[in-house]
Amino acid sequence: MIYVDKDILFEIKDKHIGIVTLNRPDAANSLSKNLLAELDQTIDKIKGTDELRCIIFTGASDRAFCAGADLKERKDMTEDEVVQTVKHIGRVIKKIEDIPIPTIAAINGVAFGGGLELALACDIRLAKTNVTMGLTETSLAIIPGAGGTQRLPRLIGLGKAKELIFTSKRIGENEAYEIGLIEKVIYSSTFLDEVIRYANNIAKNAPIALKQAKQAIHRGMQVDLTKALQIEHECYLKTIPTEDRLEGLLAFQDKRQPQYKGK
16 A cells, blocks of 8 residues: 655555655655655554554665755745744654654665654664765754754764764764664665565564553653663553463464464
């Protein structure tokens, strides 16, 4: 099933995998106002589709994942309009972070500025070979404004995040992997197919458990360990009365693959 808008493509693959493609290849998939509006609507559609268990975000063409904000569009904006646009980007990226099921950024080309900030809002980042990424805003006399100054240090550590942001350094996939910015480099000419296979390793697991695991991790990272362990217990309790938990036990006993239904 494929939903086509002007700047966003949304496809449901293998029943449980959603693929969101930023579809402005002639503009390096940059974040125009229209793309952001369509992306916002697509996230709402995702949240209303119960069978989805994992979402992949990627870019059209092999040249770009997302080059960040649409600077051609921005050059004609007033200061007030720039501020409102940056806030809009931040809100949409936060909505991606808040998607209750696991999300993957499939970085298939350059990811700069807001494009990398979008990837940082995903749970897992996978990259193909020969890609470049970075938070390059200080070279344009601004700073990352859609979460980059906060999510990057939480992911890779304070010193390395400061280095990348202060220098506007652009790094390749191997360095990104070494510093923990991405989880895996995929050495394959069929990059998206490999990402889908990776996503299926997630989607085969119990949907309620996946949501509660994500919830426990995200909420727990914001508080001290004692409170975090309490959050984990609360999330664990929500898996106990599910049919899927019993199915998991029966499948283990019968030595077969479980058939989870999200109930």
